[in-house]
Amino acid sequence: MFTKFFYTLKDNGIPVSIKEYLTLMEAMQAGCANFSVDDFYYLSRATFVKDEGNLDKFDRVFGKVFEGVEFIGDDVTEIPKEWLEKLAELYLSKEEMDEIKSLGSWDEIMETLKKRLDEQEKRHQGGNKMIGTAGRSPFGAYGYNPEGVRIGQEEGRHGRALKVWDKREFKNLDDSVELGTRNIKIALRKLRQFAREGEATELDLDGTIHATAHNGYLDIKMIPERHNSVKLLLFFDVGGSMDPHIKICEELFSAARTEFKHLEFFYFHNCLYDRVWKDNSRRHNDHMSTMDVLHTYPHDYKVIFVGDASMSPYEITYPGGSVEHWNEESGEVWMNRVRDIYSRAVWLNPIPDEHWQYSQSIQIMKTLVQDKMYPLTISGIDGAMRELRR
Amino acid sequence: MKFAGTENYVATDDLKIAVNAAATLRRPLLIKGEPGTGKTVLANEVAKAFGTELIEWHIKSTTKAQQGLYEYDAVSRLRDSQLGDEKVKDIRNYIKKGKLWDAFTHDGTPILLIDEIDKADIEFPNDLLLELDRMEFHVYETGETIKAVNRPIVIITSNNEKELPDAFLRRCFFHFIKFPEEQTMKDIIAVHYPDISQKLVKDALNIFFEIREVPGLKKKPSTSELLDWLKLLMAEELPEEVLRSKDPSSLIPPLHGALLKNEQDVHLFERLAFMNRRKSV
Numbered sequence: 040m041f042t043k044f045f046y047t048l049k050d051n052g053i054p055v056s057i058k059e060y061l062t063l064m065e066a067m068q069a070g071c072a073n074f075s076v077d078d079f080y081y082l083s084r085a086t087f088v089k090d091e092g093n094l095d096k097f098d099r100v101f102g103k104v105f106e107g108v109e110f111i112g113d114d115v116t117e118i119p120k121e122w123l124e125k126l127a128e129l130y131l132s133k134e135e136m137d138e139i140k141s142l143g144s145w146d147e148i149m150e151t152l153k154k155r156l157d158e159q160e161k162r163h164q165g166g167n168k169m170i171g172t173a174g175r176s177p178f179g180a181y182g183y184n185p186e187g188v189r190i191g192q193e194e195g196r197h198g199r200a201l202k203v204w205d206k207r208e209f210k211n212l213d214d215s216v217e218l219g220t221r222n223i224k225i226a227l228r229k230l231r232q233f234a235r236e237g238e239a240t241e242l243d244l245d246g247t248i249h250a251t252a253h254n255g256y257l258d259i260k261m262i263p264e265r266h267n268s269v270k271l272l273l274f275f276d277v278g279g280s281m282d283p284h285i286k287i288c289e290e291l292f293s294a295a296r297t298e299f300k301h302l303e304f305f306y307f308h309n310c311l312y313d314r315v316w317k318d319n320s321r322r323h324n325d326h327m328s329t330m331d332v333l334h335t336y337p338h339d340y341k342v343i344f345v346g347d348a349s350m351s352p353y354e355i356t357y358p359g360g361s362v363e364h365w366n367e368e369s370g371e372v373w374m375n376r377v378r379d380i381y382s383r384a385v386w387l388n389p390i391p392d393e394h395w396q397y398s399q400s401i402q403i404m405k406t407l408v409q410d411k412m413y414p415l416t417i418s419g420i421d422g423a424m425r426e427l428r429r
Numbered sequence: 430m431k432f433a434g435t436e437n438y439v440a441t442d443d444l445k446i447a448v449n450a451a452a453t454l455r456r457p458l459l460i461k462g463e464p465g466t467g468k469t470v471l472a473n474e475v476a477k478a479f480g481t482e483l484i485e486w487h488i489k490s491t492t493k494a495q496q497g498l499y500e501y502d503a504v505s506r507l508r509d510s511q512l513g514d515e516k517v518k519d520i521r522n523y524i525k526k527g528k529l530w531d532a533f534t535h536d537g538t539p540i541l542l543i544d545e546i547d548k549a550d551i552e553f554p555n556d557l558l559l560e561l562d563r564m565e566f567h568v569y570e571t572g573e574t575i576k577a578v579n580r581p582i583v584i585i586t587s588n589n590e591k592e593l594p595d596a597f598l599r600r601c602f603f604h605f606i607k608f609p610e611e612q613t614m615k616d617i618i619a620v621h622y623p624d625i626s627q628k629l630v631k632d633a634l635n636i637f638f639e640i641r642e643v644p645g646l647k648k649k650p651s652t653s654e655l656l657d658w659l660k661l662l663m664a665e666e667l668p669e670e671v672l673r674s675k676d677p678s679s680l681i682p683p684l685h686g687a688l689l690k691n692e693q694d695v696h697l698f699e700r701l702a703f704m705n706r707r708k709s710v
Contacts, residue, residue: 054595056599058599058600059599062454062456062602065454066450066453066454069453069454070453071446071449071450071453071454072446077442078442078446081442081443081446081447082446082447082450084443085443085446085447085450085451085458085602085603085604086450086602086603088603089459089593089595089598089599089601089603090598090603091461091605094605224551224591242503242504244503247504247507248507251507251511256511257507257508257511259504
């Protein structure tokens, strides 16, 4: 049963490993779970789930795998009266209620209802489980229905409260970010060029020994700390078709921010024209000239564009093509200027590369950056970093 | 050894199980949760409950994994050699023990708290994999191997600033401290301020949970902020009506500085209060 649980977790995308399974077995043997289902739930959760984003998934799997386990051995035929009363309004239509009323005695009504419940049970779950779980389970064949029959969410017939995993308290923490900040950082690490610069704060052991031996007295040498000396200029496309990619761009940005000491970023819309801006909320009155940017940052900066490059081709090739303002020179001219100054420039595109060939503007942009366009995935960033480092 | 909370700390069932599992199997326990939900305090309380010593290792962005094991002080050895000190002959004199060393060689079963592991460099957890797994490490300078006498109970907290590597996670038990429900919150308050007036708690909690519901807050107030706020409220001895008043003009709660820690949040709250006032006029 536990192996089935293990594989169901794996199938549902929770990263579990043999190591964790063995840990769970060990903990069970040590008596951590104390033979109670709730304890077992907590224990297996602590063992298998390592990210709060997966807690909800885990709850769902646990509910599915261990559904009804608690009730093994219970008398199947016994149905408490108050339950039936509650159920009556749920399972019987108005006409049926009227019909039942005409049946006469309360016992007969209950008998009918009991039968109906049994049928219900058989139809839905194969008939080998307690009736009590029929309404309780929120997991039908087609997924979770929060507004389903709510019997499971009141006190059960044995006074048990609602099962903890059925509460699904961690629902809003669930996310399936494939490209985590950590992954991006690791990819960005490829772009490291360590250099010693700035104030001398570290002891240079080799230098000290050498100088001491040479001078005959203790001569302590200090050197500056090593840090990443790569300078980076980031241009982000914002607005319009980029909106669905905001999250991934934010992650890229936050990862880059901590990884590079010399990092400057600017925003543009669709294509680079004569103006860029730093604060997106004041983009219309607080922009700066692209020419100034190109003059400010020397040619040893490396340039990364992030954008989907999806627009009308005229926005790149013709003056006045910008959707926001009248641009005297076309985007093409500006892209060429950037390329002439900075020998290392790449374009990261959040659109999957297999779709690129169908978009004319992506093709144009790709030619403009000399084919150095990469998808915004781990391997894409990897490739881009390799290109920048060359 | 069973952990069941202490008189100063309200532990939920799932937390108890996680702590006990980690203590029984002596595997590290990784604790995550919103800031201010009592991650660091937990280690303190576990140490108190088990009656053992707490060894704290607070991680900073410059902390290296090696510092937790030991550090070799080459500079003072060099200086001593200049002065002809006898100490210089034994390299052991220049090896400074780190927190992990302390924990491994401790007589009892200490609790080792590795606080805010996500502050360190991204490779930091990977560098500690073997040490935490086998609870032993090698000292190259002296050639000895330090092995844990009694495996310490390791509690690690993280604020989610960086993701931790899978290999590291696989070796830990994990617990996410979720934000306490109203009842748990009442218990927590009762534990901290036993003689607080029930009315004050009720009104304060209402306001507190209302603030937490405000969409777009940068930093939602959490347990520790609530406790600070209550302390202030009690110290100020404000008339009870102040919290009760449904007067929209005073929608910003008194002494809100304890709850909202960010000027944008205060602005946001003021703006909402202002809009509410306009609605009610």
